[in-house]
Amino acid sequence: MPVTIRDVARACDVHVSTVSRTFSAPHLVNPVTRSRVLAAADALGYRPNRAARALVTGRTHNIGLIVADIANPFFPPLIKAAEGQARRRDHHVFVADTNEDPAVEQELVRALAKQVDGILLCSPRMSNANIERLRHEVPLAVVNRVIPDLPAVLMDVAHGARQALDHLSALGHHEIVYLSGPHGSWTSREIGTAVQAGAREHGLRLRVLGPHQPTETAGQGAAEQVLACGATAVLAYNDLMAVGLLEGLDALGVPVPEQVSVVGIDDIALSRFTRPRLTTVTMPAAAAGTAAVDLLLHGTSDGASAAAQVRLPTSLVVRQSSGPAAASRPGSPRTALGAPR
Amino acid sequence: MPVTIRDVARACDVHVSTVSRTFSAPHLVNPVTRSRVLAAADALGYRPNRAARALVTGRTHNIGLIVADIANPFFPPLIKAAEGQARRRDHHVFVADTNEDPAVEQELVRALAKQVDGILLCSPRMSNANIERLRHEVPLAVVNRVIPDLPAVLMDVAHGARQALDHLSALGHHEIVYLSGPHGSWTSREIGTAVQAGAREHGLRLRVLGPHQPTETAGQGAAEQVLACGATAVLAYNDLMAVGLLEGLDALGVPVPEQVSVVGIDDIALSRFTRPRLTTVTMPAAAAGTAAVDLLLHGTSDGASAAAQVRLPTSLVVRQSSGPAAASRPGSPRTALGAPR
DNA sequence: ATGAAAGCGCTAACAA
DNA sequence: TTGTTAGCGCTTTCAT
Numbered sequence: 195m196p197v198t199i200r201d202v203a204r205a206c207d208v209h210v211s212t213v214s215r216t217f218s219a220p221h222l223v224n225p226v227t228r229s230r231v232l233a234a235a236d237a238l239g240y241r242p243n244r245a246a247r248a249l250v251t252g253r254t255h256n257i258g259l260i261v262a263d264i265a266n267p268f269f270p271p272l273i274k275a276a277e278g279q280a281r282r283r284d285h286h287v288f289v290a291d292t293n294e295d296p297a298v299e300q301e302l303v304r305a306l307a308k309q310v311d312g313i314l315l316c317s318p319r320m321s322n323a324n325i326e327r328l329r330h331e332v333p334l335a336v337v338n339r340v341i342p343d344l345p346a347v348l349m350d351v352a353h354g355a356r357q358a359l360d361h362l363s364a365l366g367h368h369e370i371v372y373l374s375g376p377h378g379s380w381t382s383r384e385i386g387t388a389v390q391a392g393a394r395e396h397g398l399r400l401r402v403l404g405p406h407q408p409t410e411t412a413g414q415g416a417a418e419q420v421l422a423c424g425a426t427a428v429l430a431y432n433d434l435m436a437v438g439l440l441e442g443l444d445a446l447g448v449p450v451p452e453q454v455s456v457v458g459i460d461d462i463a464l465s466r467f468t469r470p471r472l473t474t475v476t477m478p479a480a481a482a483g484t485a486a487v488d489l490l491l492h493g494t495s496d497g498a499s500a501a502a503q504v505r506l507p508t509s510l511v512v513r514q515s516s517g518p519a520a521a522s523r524p525g526s527p528r529t530a531l532g533a534p535r
Numbered sequence: 536m537p538v539t540i541r542d543v544a545r546a547c548d549v550h551v552s553t554v555s556r557t558f559s560a561p562h563l564v565n566p567v568t569r570s571r572v573l574a575a576a577d578a579l580g581y582r583p584n585r586a587a588r589a590l591v592t593g594r595t596h597n598i599g600l601i602v603a604d605i606a607n608p609f610f611p612p613l614i615k616a617a618e619g620q621a622r623r624r625d626h627h628v629f630v631a632d633t634n635e636d637p638a639v640e641q642e643l644v645r646a647l648a649k650q651v652d653g654i655l656l657c658s659p660r661m662s663n664a665n666i667e668r669l670r671h672e673v674p675l676a677v678v679n680r681v682i683p684d685l686p687a688v689l690m691d692v693a694h695g696a697r698q699a700l701d702h703l704s705a706l707g708h709h710e711i712v713y714l715s716g717p718h719g720s721w722t723s724r725e726i727g728t729a730v731q732a733g734a735r736e737h738g739l740r741l742r743v744l745g746p747h748q749p750t751e752t753a754g755q756g757a758a759e760q761v762l763a764c765g766a767t768a769v770l771a772y773n774d775l776m777a778v779g780l781l782e783g784l785d786a787l788g789v790p791v792p793e794q795v796s797v798v799g800i801d802d803i804a805l806s807r808f809t810r811p812r813l814t815t816v817t818m819p820a821a822a823a824g825t826a827a828v829d830l831l832l833h834g835t836s837d838g839a840s841a842a843a844q845v846r847l848p849t850s851l852v853v854r855q856s857s858g859p860a861a862a863s864r865p866g867s868p869r870t871a872l873g874a875p876r
Numbered sequence: 877a878t879g880a881a882a883g884c885g886c887t888a889a890c891a892a
Numbered sequence: 893t894t895g896t897t898a899g900c901g902c903t904t905t906c907a908t
Contacts, residue, residue: 245595249587256629265804271606273632277632278632289629291614308585308586309585309597309627467805467809468810
């Protein structure tokens with residue numbers, strides 16, 4: 195039923211290799227023959243079988259894209275961009291979702307390895323050691339992770355987080371909580387480090403809570419703890435958690451930002467639609483998707499060195515969920531906020 | 536460099552076919568030999584090449600999944616579920632995004648055709664004729680579309696939409712707008728029909744506006760038009776548009792639901808986080824993803840007839856964006872609302 | 877410019 | 893139970 199190169203060859207009385215060339219190296223075949231072949235192919239409805247082609251050339255023209263959770267709104271724009279760029283480079287994208295499980299991640303890389311030209315690991319949760327091992331089975335590139343000699347696209351979340359902290363400090367906050375993200379997340383560590391440094395410089399009291407799953411539920415659940423700390427401002431690992439926190443705080447009757455300021459990270463679409471609208475850090479997800487594909491298929495433009503690294507900027511966008519620190523009030527868990535220094 | 540079946544065969548001194556069998560039909564090989572082969576394979580780091588296998592078996596163990604827009608929060612849960620079910624059945628999923636463009640849709644089906652065992656068309660925008668043509672090139676199943684003799688998963692959005700209309704009618708609304716969805720959308724037509732029938736029965740005045748792209752922007756842009764109609768309630772094609780409408784109305788100083796009620800469709804995560812929280816129709820996206828994969832790989836349970844069809848229920852969830860119709864007020868575009876009948 | 881032939885990694889009859 | 897032999901659809905030397 196499926197029409198092959200051989201059917202076309204027979205139809206226009208040339209050898210299969212001529213047909214093959216017509217599709218993979220058209221300039222090597224006589225224009226007249228070429229059009230005859232093309233016509234026959236068209237008439238028969240011939241479509242090259244990429245799998246067969248892959249078997250001999252070793253290139254599948256597919257790439258794998260592995261994310262922790264496709265339902266996390268942070269990823270779709272990245273995926274969409276990656277896919278667009280891949281298509282522009284005549285490739286297709288396998289998307290797989292690990293459910294935040296490092297074991298699944300590893301299994302997926304193995305399963306995909308042979309049918310793709312390379313795999314994009316987006317915010318992987320695996321250990322470095324595992325990634326090091328896997329890279330021998332298939333070309334890898336990572337997003338938001340640093341592995342020696344592996345091409346990487348990094349979002350400079352440290353800068354954005356630092357900006358957020360500066361913003362909060364300028365608003366007079368002294369007691370700040372960082373709601374950290376999932377275990378194994380490079381991003382979460384980056385934020386933690388940046389925020390810790392910032393707190394030290396500004397003389398703020400910083401409390402780190404976590405690790406957490408990066409979900410609304412986790413954010414919602416953290417509301418009481420945040421209050422118990424006596425914090426007046428919270429930076430969350432991502433917008434999903436921040437939005438959850440907004441809900442949790444609301445349920446507790448805590449006004450935002452009057453009593454507690456909340457800052458998220460990612461700038462997902464949702465963050466513009468909460469009330470109050472969420473102050474957050476924009477992440478260049480789409481740009482990262484595009485860049486990552488270029489890196490993987492290598493040759494972003496120049497014939498860059500083996501382990502190219504692309505750094506993308508992030509920045510704070512102030513909306514409504516952050517505001518001046520409330521004056522120390524009676525009834526607040528900490529009676530003396532005592533600004534250090 | 537890549538280790539093949541032949542390397543393994545050599546390593547434990549058996550024929551390639553024995554190695555092959557060890558992986559594809561283990562029961563046909565002597566347990567002792569089998570473990571020797573397995574050991575050698577493991578030592579060498581052998582991984583079967585699924586592409587090569589596909590070439591001879593004709594089965595790729597991949598499926599394609601095409602959606603209009605992966606960044607529309609309606610799709611990720613569906614994709615995630617499909618992927619999970621596919622993995623359970625030892626398949627992988629190619630996800631592709633058409634940017635709401637029917638031409639891209641068709642091109643993608645063709646490109647994917649040879650490397651998948653079948654393709655899931657989710658809420659396709661293509662014409663029936665095109666789908667009919669494509670189904671001869673690759674097995675197809677559709678979600679939210681009816682094509683004669685093609686397996687389909689349908690969400691009974693008509694029922695949900697009807698419930699929404701009943702709800703609005705019960706609240707005393709007489710002037711209702713339906714913000715319709717994109718051209719080519721089966722869902723949008725279903726809703727339109729249901730809502731039209733309901734309006735007739737309840738004696739309501741119904742105005743259909745559209746078609747629209749299913750985005751916040753479109754919803755936002757519709758706010759003025761909605762007001763101009765003198766409508767007191769709006770049903771939107773999806774939550775994204777409803778949320779946009781909420782914004783647009785807010786910008787115009789129109790209180791929801793006091794002056795205008797807004798009802799969405801889809802029940803995306805976002806809809807629980809807007810203020811007011813969105814009244815909407817739940818859509819069984821995850822269930823649809825699972826069912827669609829089963830249909831495509833056919834054999835949902837029984838060896839059903841050629842064109843199985845799965846219908847999934849939907850239902851209204853009332854939150855805060857819908858409320859009693861405002862009494863006819865001076866200054867409102869229509870001075871006499873005159874309940875018909 | 878085209879044809880002939882070998883082979884990519886694997887499976888599937890068929891024999892032994 | 894295992895080996896032998898073709899061959900999946902295609903590309904790619906090497907001849908011609």
